Amino acid sequence: MSLRLDRQPWLTDPATRAVMQALTAAGGPGVARFVGGCVRNALIDCAVDDIDIATTLLPQDVMAALAQAGLRAVPTGLAHGTVTAVSGGKGFEITTLRRDVTTDGRNATVAFTDDWSQDAARRDFRLNALYADADGNVFDPTGQGIEDALAGRIIFVGDPHTRIREDYLRILRFFRFMAWYGRGEPDAAAMSACADLASGMDRLSAERVSKELLKLLAASSPVAAVQAMTQAGVLAVILPEARLDERFAAMASISDDAVLRLSVLLPSHAEAASQAAVRLRMPNAVRDRLAAAVSAEPSLDLDERGGRAAVYRQGAAAVADGILRAWAASPEREADARRLLAIARNWTPPRLPVGGRALERLGVPAGPETGRLLKAFEASWIADDFPAEGHDARLRALLDEPRE
Structure with missing residues (x-):
């Protein structure tokens, strides 16, 4: 099947064309092609966020070509053949065609090649092993990548076990691409390989795992993918605390927030949620939010007063998250959840209207008694729904109360 991107x-962006023209000037026609996600997403009418380019030029020649064209070149990964071109304020990742020499399931030693089929053979899925030239003509070295992309099939290039042993993160990528x-139904051979090799994910860095997991959970509908992860025993390896129940599907329909979706997979206990986030080395903000x-x-x-x-x-923020979690647990309570969410999102809490000086004016010297009275004032003020007046009278009433 042959296609052209229109x-x-x-x-056609001048920034993109400038990069391709620079590479072509150095190596001639056919020296560079767009690759991977930008080609796949263009085929299936999805947004294109990143533009990656593959080339037969060696990294040092890419650097020279960009410099000759007056474009900035950043050596982001020369050992693996990657240079980032900056054109029109945008970054374009350019990687020399590669083949794997050795791999340990986490890192690979590569050799450069000028064979597009060899480069395609080392990629993860057939729908990602797609290339397009500067005119938009699509090349499909595996012969099935275009059909997979159009049909929504996530199938490994070649033998799934081999691809996974090259990099065990591909297990999570399989489910992430399935979600997106x-x-x-998921590919049976891929599911079998993921189940067989799930334990190999132990050798991956926690940061790589958590990043892939959050990307998966951010998909518009991740339910089927997470169910498949559970079936293959993958979720139990990366998140042994996880419990997949009806709340996850409910939350997936209520919110597209990956952290909230993760929260309903974890035990409803702050310490357990924090421990999971720490183990996966998630950002502190994610840990604290969970x-x-x-x-x-x-x-x-x-x-409304209680809200x-x-x-x-x-x-x-915490209350809004908690309301969404309660809604996921009781989907029939949508009206109540929305009512309380409106408060959490739209109401601005007032500041405590009194402090130590107000008590000093009433003859209370600074000390432990000040703290006790202010805490009692705050509790009473909250219980009465944050009145804007009568603060001195409330303080006097507290002063007149008998001490136990």
């Missing part, structure tokens, strides 16, 4: 703004681009979300799960029975109190005490 009406692709990135293909797959349709129908812990707060599972801790701040307000009852959907709260009235405001929760936001004041726990923070709007």
Whole structure:
């Protein structure tokens, strides 16, 4: 099957054309082709975010070609043949055609080649082993990548076991691409290989695993992929705490937030959620958000006053996350969840209107008693729904209360 990419703004963008012209000037026609995601996404009418280019030029020749054209060249991965060109303020990753020499399941030693079929043979999935020239003509060295992309089939290039042993992250990539681009039942050979080799993911860095997992969970509909991960025993390897139940499907339909979707796979316990995030070396912000979300799960029975109190005490972001989690657990309570979400998202908590000086004016010297009275004032003020007036009277009433 032959195809040509039409009406692709990135293909005709002057910044893109400048890079391709620079490479062509150095090596002649056919020296460079677009590769991978930009070609795949253009074929299936998905957004193109990154533009990668493959070339038969050696890395040092790529650097020289870009310099000759007045373009900035950044040696981002020369050992693996990668140079980043900067054109029109945009980055273009350019990689010399490669073949694997040795691999340990995590890192590969490569040799450069000028054979497009050898380069395609080392890629993960057939729909990613697609190339296109500067005019948009698509090349499909495996002979089945175009059909896979159009049909939503995620199939390894060659033998799945071999591809996975080259880099065990490809197990997670299989499920991630299934979530983003797959349709129908997962490929049986791929599923079998992922199940057979799942334990090999132990050798991957936690950062690579967590990054791939969050990308997977950000897909528009990740449910089938996560179910397949569970079936293959993959989820248990990377996230042994995970419990896949109906809440995950509910959350996937309620929110496209990957962190929230992750939260309903984890135990509803702040320490457990934090430990999982730390083990996967997720950013501190993700760790803290997970812990707060599972801790701040307000009852959907709260009235507006109770909702405001929760936001004041726990923070709007944590309460909003907690409400979405409660909604996922009780999908029939959508109206109540939306009512409380409106408070969390739109209400601005006031600042505590009194401090130590107000108590000093009433004859209370600075000390432990000040802290006790301010804490009691705050509790009373919250219970009365944050009134804007009557603060001195409230303080006097607290002063007149008998001490136990």
